[in-house]
Amino acid sequence: MIRFFEKDPYAPIQYTYEVSKILYHKRSEFQDIMVFENPHFGKILVLDGVVQITEKDELFYHEMLTHVVMCSHPEPKKVVVIGGGDGGTVREVLKHKSVEKVYFIEIDEDVIKVSQKYFPRVACGITDKRVQIKCMDGAEFVKRRSADIDLVIVDSTDIIGFAKSLFTKKFFHSVKNCLTRDGMYVSLSESLHFHKDIVIGVQETLRSVFPIVDLYTAPIATYAGNWWTFSIGSKQLDPREIRTKHKIRCRYYSDEIHSNAFLPRSMYQRLMTRKLDW
């Protein structure tokens, strides 16, 4: 049996997957890209040795990254997706009828091409006429943008690695400047089990820029530590409140999941004052 040993130096448990068949394996200008087939998860996309999505469970990550801010915004029209070359986040954004324009900013064109070939049900939204693809650095895109964006969604690789420029105070300032009055930002922020200090770090940096900052989680078995966090920076809207007028069709996300996903206020308080003793 061929096995794939995930190469995540920051995870205290190493995850290993059975490989039925390697479908693609090449280095792009930016990273090592691999696609393989697994008996349980179906096709799996790996970047620089770390699992990004699997056919079976990508829905949990994509729905939870996207719909919490999308549904707490009353009417998102212009949305920026940074990263997420597989297209899963774009697919979810397009479920919202209010959306008129999606700026899809992925630095690595090869990831988009590979996903369109091997993950058609994930990449399906990329060719939608509301989507404008730009293969460039997301930090550069937001820096030059005027304040007309409703939501910025960062769907990057792990924070430790070449995505780290997307988690600086400077970047968060650029994001804030390109947002409308009701604007919000969301990104992954690693595992509460394995990377508590990183979670706190992202939250602290966001709090130095945005007046409202919050944290929610989702269970994702294929990301190390699994108790995956998402960090929100908001200019004035409380992201715990649902404001959308449109019904969207999801496989995991719902109004109740939205509310339950946020950290209880007391636990959030203990996290940020470093009083959680685990």
Add this chain to the structure above:
Amino acid sequence: MIRFFEKDPYAPIQYTYEVSKILYHKRSEFQDIMVFENPHFGKILVLDGVVQITEKDELFYHEMLTHVVMCSHPEPKKVVVIGGGDGGTVREVLKHKSVEKVYFIEIDEDVIKVSQKYFPRVACGITDKRVQIKCMDGAEFVKRRSADIDLVIVDSTDIIGFAKSLFTKKFFHSVKNCLTRDGMYVSLSESLHFHKDIVIGVQETLRSVFPIVDLYTAPIATYAGNWWTFSIGSKQLDPREIRTKHKIRCRYYSDEIHSNAFLPRSMYQRLMTRKLDW
């Protein structure tokens, strides 16, 4: 570097841990018992090749297994703990001031001894004078008991394996018969990510015996699939409601965690009618 490869034939991801030192490794009458030291998790207890507890994160499992039923019961006095030889569940049960008697039924005495030696902060409650240890089959214990027990907590190894006699309709009937009018039962029921059919199976069997059956989850990084489920059978009380009068001190569990942990009703409905398409 020495590594421990978890031997869970039902998990589609294999978990591997770094081993700093093996502290104990022997076969008991019932199973293979190992304790090793890991740089991140501290000491880890392994039974038949599967991780049972780690010093760092055992609190999530033990608090969530115990306090949901304990806090939704108005005044639990007599509690049966089946399995859980490490003592963690007994420790949590004893946090409730109403408790007068804990019947601690662990088939394998060696697990208790190993835990007392290597996990003193987990096993600390075992010597409490309210605790009566019986090294016997839990199914035998409940079969012969009259209806004076408030709560039965099953803290077994994985359902597939020698614990399977604790998940039969016959066993659930014995449990129901030994419970008082307000009595409740709780047990682990595997991962919603990896073992959805087992979760449904346990729920269906419980529903053939108890009038009220429910399901809640907790994020546990060291159990395969991590999105860990717990199944409740109740004679008349709704376990989503908190009724305890006593404050207990926890590191993860809280009133809000209690409420948020239960599956949203609509998702539960879709699970049980096999309409969840993941």
